[in-house]
């Protein structure tokens with residue numbers, strides 16, 4: 001009998017299996033299909049869930065819950081890419097990461113921070129030896145995680161796959177990061193038909209793409225009854241605002257802030273609530289322009305439920321956030337998108353969001369129209385959910401729990417010689 005190879009299948013069980021091939025005259029025995037056998041024994045898949053920013057936590061929390069319900073072993077790794085916002089979101093979903101990596105240094109460049117995250121993830125993925133690394137969206141954590149897993153020959157699952165503007169500058173660096181992950185992932189969980197088409201257009205094989213819906217809608221659905229509309233100040237209508245995208249950090253932010261002041265001046269029954277981002281490059285400019293302004297309130301980054309409460313009671317939301325473009329429609333709040341391009345065109349096509357850019361006049365006139373013409377605003381007040389039905393996480397967990405990897409389990413090098 002020729003001994004071919006013995007290899008550890010998983011660090012989680014420490015089990016080993018020997019593959020053998022016999023070639024003794026008429027007797028030939030081949031023992032193969034290791035993965036199939038292993039799964040038939042009921043071994044569960046071990047999945048690393050990777051998150052480091054607020055939106056990743058919001059969108060992966062429902063996936064984690066569904067995976068655990070499906071009997072999948074999960075290991076949550078936090079890269080701490082966004083220290084305080086990440087912690088706030090983890091608290092909202094009562095998640096304690098299984099592993100917290102050292103935060104990337106704030107004084108490093110984008111590339112330097114990326115390299116730090118990737119280096120730490122390389123180590124972690126090597127130590128944990130998962131069957132799958134699950135990443136979400138398009139942050140530095142997402143792309144560094146996918147690259148670290150790929151380099152370790154561990155399959156990657158991409159939640160919210162296929163979003164594209166087809167403009168590498170919008171948003172920067174996210175459009176680049178998600179394209180990279182689109183090339184490396186084995187499982188692509190696309191939120192919408194448009195995302196499926198984008199992946200196909202990018203050369204991804206149809207059999208690797210799964211249309212699931214966006215898990216951010218699951219997070220809203222699961223928060224359901226706990227989200228009460230936040231009370232309005234003195235009966236004033238609320239205009240909620242968030243701005244944080246890198247391409248809006250400079251002049252664009254100043255333009256938007258000027259539009260907010262004009263709106264406040266021209267419309268006496270509104271209060272503008274600016275939900276600040278933790279990023280210090282933004283905060284100084286926002287404070288300088290808005291502190292002390294009547295009927296304009298800057299609030300610290302809100303916890304997830306607090307933010308949804310404010311959104312639910314808003315008459316209008318102005319935002320450059322990806323998540324807010326998804327949450328506004330499902331809560332029936334019109335969204336003015338403070339960007340020149342969006343990868344979430346579904347809401348614009350459904351007539352519940354408008355792309356207005358960041359020029360003062362454009363932002364002012366779009367918001368002014370909706371705030372002074374109620375029939376026009378009401379046309380945008382339809383609680384529709386072009387991004388999913390709120391049951392995406394269950395679909396993703398179902399696919400993963402029945403998935404047979406095409407690559408070796410746990411990154412182990414197993415070759416069946418016959």
Ligand SMILES: CC(=O)N[C@H]1[C@@H](OP(=O)(O)OP(=O)(O)OC[C@H]2O[C@@H](n3ccc(=O)[nH]c3=O)[C@H](O)[C@@H]2O)O[C@H](CO)[C@@H](O)[C@@H]1O
Nearest residue numbers: 055056136137138139174275301302303304307321322323
């Ligand atoms: C334009 C873009 O590229 N956006 C990407 C960015 O997220 P995105 O632009 O959505 O990031 P944000 O920081 O705006 O996070 C949005 C989330 O934070 C919540 N919130 C917001 C304000 C607040 O004070 N408190 C609070 O909890 C919102 O309810 C929402 O769930 O990374 C996400 C995760 O990979 C991707 O899905 C998005 O595509």
